Amino acid sequence: MSSGRPFKIPESVLVVIHTPDLQVLLIQRADADLHWQSVTGSKDTLDEPFELTAAREVWEETGLAVQAPGCQLRDWGLENVYDIWPQWRHRYAPGVVRNRERLFGLTVPTAQTVRLNPREHVAQRWLPWREAADQCFSPSNAEACLMLPRFLP
Template sequence: MPAFKVPESVLVVIHTPSLQVLLIERADAPGFWQSVTGSKDHEDESWEATALREVAEETGIDARAPGCQLCDWGLENVYEIYPRWRHRYAPGVTHNRERVFGLLVPEGTPVRLSPREHAASRWLPWAAAAEACFSPSNAEAISHLPRWVAPA
C-alpha cells in the first residue's frame, strides 16, 4: 500500500432492480451519506478490480455473486479533493479522478459495513438517494441510474 492515496478512485452506485439505492454514512463524517467509493491500491490496479475490492471491503457484498452485475458506466469525474481529506494524498495533489460504476444486486441483499469506514446504511428510492448524497458527483451519478437500468 502506498504511503499516500492514489488520486484515482471508483464510485459504485449499488442498486436493486426496483432502483432502490444503497447509501452508507461515513464514520469520520456523520451525516455524510454516499455510495461506495475508494481509491486504487496502486496505479496499475484496474478500475474493475478497484470497484470489486471496495464493494467487498465497505459493504461485504460480493459483486460477482449470482444475481449481481457490475457495469462500468464509462463516466469519469475530476473533482477537487475536500481540504479535510487532502492529507491522505501526496503534497500538492488537489484533484481526484473518479470512475463511475453501477452494481445491480438482488432485492434484500444483506449489507455488512466496515465499522472503521461507515456507521450506517440505508436503501432509498433513487431520487431520494441522489438528494441525500453530500457529494455532487455522487448525486449526479445516482440521477443517471434510470437511464442505465429499466425498473422492475
C-alpha cells in the same frame, strides 16, 4: 503521511449499488456526520484496473461480492474530476489536490443488510433513486444516482 501509510492514489471509483427496481444503497461515513454516500475508494496501485478497484471496494465496504448470483457490475464509462476536500488532502502526496473518479453501477437482486466496515461507515439505508440522490452529500454522487435509470440493462 505521519502514520507511515502510503499516500492515497488520486484515482478512485464510485459504485452505485442498486436493485432492479432502483432502490439505492447509501452508507454513512464514520468520519463525517450526516455524510451519506455510495461505495467509493481509491486504487491500491496505479496499474490496478478500475473494475478491480470497484469490486474490492464493494467487498471491503459492504461484504457484497460483485460476482455473486444475481449481481452485475457495470462500468458506466464516465469519470468525474474534482478537487479533493482540504480536510482529506493530507491523505495524498504533497501538491495533489484533484482526484479522478470512475463511475460504476452494481445491480443486486434485492435490498439487503450489508456488512459495514465500522472504521469507514456506521449506518446504511436503501432509498428510491431520487431520494438517494437528495441524501448524498457529494454532488457527483447525487448526479450518479440521478443517472442510474440510463444505465439499466
